[in-house]
């Protein structure tokens with residue numbers, strides 16, 4: 382893959398595709414399989430940089446993980462079956478790996494260092510070191526609360542903790558550590574974030590209770606290995622759904638996409654904006670999935686309130702693009718968590734959308750996008766951020782002339798096949 386890419390406008394998006402597995406679920410499947418007892422086979426696990434970092438981390442802790450015929454096969458050795466890694470564990474740029482692994486390592490009888498690369502070294506880790514310290518773990522981030530994190534695992538106390546920001550990664554770190562505690566660990570959220578950890582924990586045999594905004598897990602002796610089938614990633618589907626919505630005459634079918642209600646905010650928002658989307662052939666599993674059919678349509682601006690943000694946080698860049706070409710104004714409230722993703726996604730998307738001729742302003746805590754009737758090609762930057770890159774490419778597809786985007790290898794973080802999948806459906 383060349384780094385810089387020219388993006389030509391498309392007339393329409395036509396075809397049928399299957400997307401790679403969901404990134405969040407793939408991480409959790411590898412983590413729980415590694416600390417369960419027995420062999421787990423994971424089907425449709427996402428093969429991307431971030432998930433490879435989680436796999437490498439468990440191999441560093443002496444877990445046997447094989448890959449054959451499209452499956453990841455893990456020989457779990459039980460909750461305390463990990464071995465002390467011979468060197469610091471490097472999780473690359475994967476925030477999910479770092480935060481969830483911190484929870485698991487907290488319960489081990491050894492010490493380990495979790496380090497990151499690139500942008501991850503500027504992402505906040507106090508949000509996990511604080512609650513894990515309250516659980517009695519000796520855990521320290523470096524000055525300013527950034528990676529690396531040094532953890533001296535050991536005895537864990539159950540806690541009840543109210544999350545200051547809705548974050549599935551923080552909730553998951555606490556619940557995973559809670560597996561090792563003697564008693565019940567409870568996490569309370571103001572707004573529910575994605576619940577993949579709760580579902581996966583239950584699936585592997587843990588006792589999880591959900592009571593409104595409170596999630597509790599009981600400390601347990603062992604989890605048991607289970608086969609896992611990972612649904613397609615809604616966050617990757619979002620780019621194609623946005624692209625198909627924006628191009629008149631489009632008809633796109635995406636098969637087997639995860640439709641977990643805590644990840645469904647993007648579809649709900651697009652439907653409210655007037656998009657033509659149908660959800661067909663629902664299948665209920667430990668994670669529900671369905672096929673999604675999208676037709677090109679005209680959309681209108683709406684207000685997206687703060688309480689909706691956790692259910693569509695990773696899809697916001699794609700929503701900005703649809704809003705930029707919708708009739709009227711879209712207002713998005715309370716999306717400040719976007720500033721601490723792989724890059725400040727409010728700034729990165731604003732820079733690219735403005736270059737393309739869109740109108741996006743920040744007014745206090747609100748993002749205000751005033752729809753325009755057309756975009757023009759421009760020189761775009763990915764800022765090294767996979768989702769900024771893919772969303773900006775979608776905007777460029779809907780522009781009236783060619784664009785260039787400077788660096789596209791960052792898509793490997795979550796969706797290495799992005800450009801190939803796009804070529805198959807763009808005409």
Ligand code: S3P
Nearest residue numbers: 405477547548549550551694695
């Ligand atoms: C994720 C949770 C979200 C999301 C990230 C993946 C997860 O982050 O943005 O891409 O797998 O738990 P936060 O927990 O920081 O909101």
